[in-house]
Amino acid sequence: MSMDYTQSVIQKVKVMFPGFSEKEKKVANYLIQAPDQMIHDSISQLAERLFISEATITRFTKHIGFKGYQALKIALASDIRKLSHQEEEQIAEDASVTQIFSSSIQQLQNTLTMMDEDKILKAVSLLANSTHIAFYGNGASSVIALDAHHKFLNTGISSNAYLDFQVQHRAAFQLKETDVACVISAGPIDDQLMSITNILRERRVPILSITEYGKNNLSQCATVSLFTSPVGNQGVHEEWTTQISQLCLVHTLYTKVMMAKDPVLSSY
Structure with a gap:
């Protein structure tokens, strides 16, 4: 919070x-x-x-x-x-239980406040119409990429999560224009992540970025850029509050892709 x-x-x-x-x-x-x-x-x-x-x-x-x-x-x-x-x-x-939960709740509320519904819909369309989704995450965001991969297995869309830089690098060269690369970063955009992004751009692979709010090199390269709220200085809570916003955003995308692929779910 x-x-x-x-x-x-x-x-x-x-x-x-x-x-x-x-x-x-x-x-x-x-x-x-x-x-x-x-x-x-x-x-x-x-x-x-x-x-x-x-x-x-x-x-x-x-x-x-x-x-x-x-x-x-x-x-x-x-x-x-x-x-x-x-x-x-x-x-x-x-550091009570209430304080820790409140910190997470506030971060979600802050992220919801800055959410762009049009960009969410564009991201959902991009993902739902792709032939393969590659999730990229470094550091604290690696678990978010892995969670996204596990969720999207249920959509029937081929997906994978790449966490190691060497594997990320090789996999980027295998992606096509009909695929989507979802690149997730919880902090400053490092040189390794940007090198992967540049390969994706050269191959004309659509890029969905999930980063902290504000202009950065990754979001500027992305086909669609989504943001979570900046967390400020929260000590031990900082990494987790970023992760919980990213998890919720990924779950939102997954749910809306499932609804797009199965209209019956839209009635619930």
Whole structure:
């Protein structure tokens, strides 16, 4: 769960949220969900991450009462510092079952908020009409790729999960334009994953990417790009909250592909 760092900034943005323009809401969502990441982003980096202009960010900062983006970051950083020690103690001393479950629930809600229904439908069409689906995952996302493969065995579509880089590399050269490569990443896009992606592009294989929200090299190369909410700094919870969002997104795609292939299921 994204920490509720501040009453003076995040809470103010939450209260004002309904009055923001659609583009301003992108900034507001990012500020609420990943404030500790936002304070390290320059205005140009944030604009690129959110697919908006720097002018939109400037308007947003003035809308919530700051002279500029730098002033907003200073205020946000100050609030984070004030509560960080208290939050660390709470996580260490009171990592209750409720807290752990709440963290996962909040991450799912954040991801649902930024979900693009049109992109989901495009992804479902891509998968449902493919002759073979290759799931690629590195690190923490390798188990997501394996889970996706196990699920999609039920669809009647040929699939596989490639977790080892050498195997991923060889398999990429076997894929065709009628196949789909689903590339999943829970963190920064590394050179190995991009080398696989470049092979897929050269072979004109449709690519479905699942990454953390924001512009990145993988999503820019993808035929369809889907995103999960950024998790911010959550210590031991960080990897799991990313995984649970990816698992839910994969399950959504699987369910909708099954419904597309069997109209009877659509009535349930």
